[in-house]
Amino acid sequence: MKFVFAFALAFAGSFEPLVNNTASNAECTVTSNSQGNCGGVAYELWMSGSGSGCSCTFKGDGSAAFNAQWNNCGDYLCRAGRGSGSTSGITANYAYTKQGSGGGYSFIGIYGWTTNPLIEYYIVDDWFSGGGNSGGSQKGSFTVDGATYNIWQHTQNNQPSIQGTATFEQFFSIRSSQRQSGTISVSQHFDQWASLGMRLGSLYEAKILVEAGGGSGSINYSSASI
Template sequence: MKFALVLALFVLGFAQVNVTSNQQGTSGGVKYELWMSGSGSGCWCYIKGQGCAFHGHWSNCGDYLCRAGNGGSTLTYAYTKTGSGGGYSFIGVYGWTTNPLVEFYIVDDWFSGGGNSGGSQKGSFSQDDATYNIFEHTQTNQPSIQGTATFEQFFSIRQGQRTSGSINVQAHFDKWNSLGMKMGSIYEAKALVEAGGGSGEIDYTSCSI
């Protein structure tokens, strides 16, 4: 009976995987990646295989990023979170472009002390019933999808946190472009939690992008 249930889940595309080290792959047709700079205890990301839903857990993992999704113009999500995210943290949409190499964030939520890009503000705009402040920051000789590199980071950070809703991803891309923040070819756009230390967890009850 148990075997039949597992087989049914795979047939339906609900493949699940528990990731405990730096790894990328595909589960239930959804791409995922776990990356962390440390190796503390309890550093894992459980991919549920239901859209981009996942359960992330970290404890002194250094810079911890768990993300899932296949890219798209809209992220719809709901989750619960507990604990802390260290010196910085971001929850929302995350990705990269190539030619030029750009790391981007659309941030709807964070843990205490997080939500700060450390960059220079380029502007702001109203979207999805909120105001997002836009920042740009240069990363010099830092880890990237192309190894150690120098690249720009783009941020849209929501004024007022939330743990459920929808993000119009394309609207942020368009606004960045209008401000001269040029992106390249999309490499990825996924639902993300990033924590710069601390101990905490996040559990997406629903997620699609």
């Protein structure tokens, strides 16, 4: 399915930021492909099209909260959170409102990469209509944070990544029922994947994310931390 390639495409071409904003206790609004730091929190906006009204405003208050909006921006993704570190003890909390549509695919949750091995991973708690499908093969399911998550794995062959064109695995946990607030015990997903032989490497990032594969919509995080 198209979405399987979407996150990897966020790193296509150069990984260098087109814009690099750093601010302290001040919002950071970006309207083009960019990565940087806002109020001590790492962020990135990437989109494959130009569209109109495509932007993301990071709160700059030390949290991972942001407001995102898109209007036919192609594959659009916005994320904020933490960079490298231990894969243990990671927990995310969030609350948001959303409106509009996310095109042919959409994903709201946690996103990141690891290295050695190179893995792209997703924990999906919500989506717009028509989203939430991972592709790949289902490896199992488990219950955490009051809900069942289905675990999927998919191989990307010679696709863009944070290390250039590469072959790598994608790991997914997709919640069986959608929600717009709550806690994600991120490291418990990592542990469940490992129990199925799906082992991550060294953490490159773990960020709160929204992706929309077209459409016109918005998401407003009133709170977010990871």
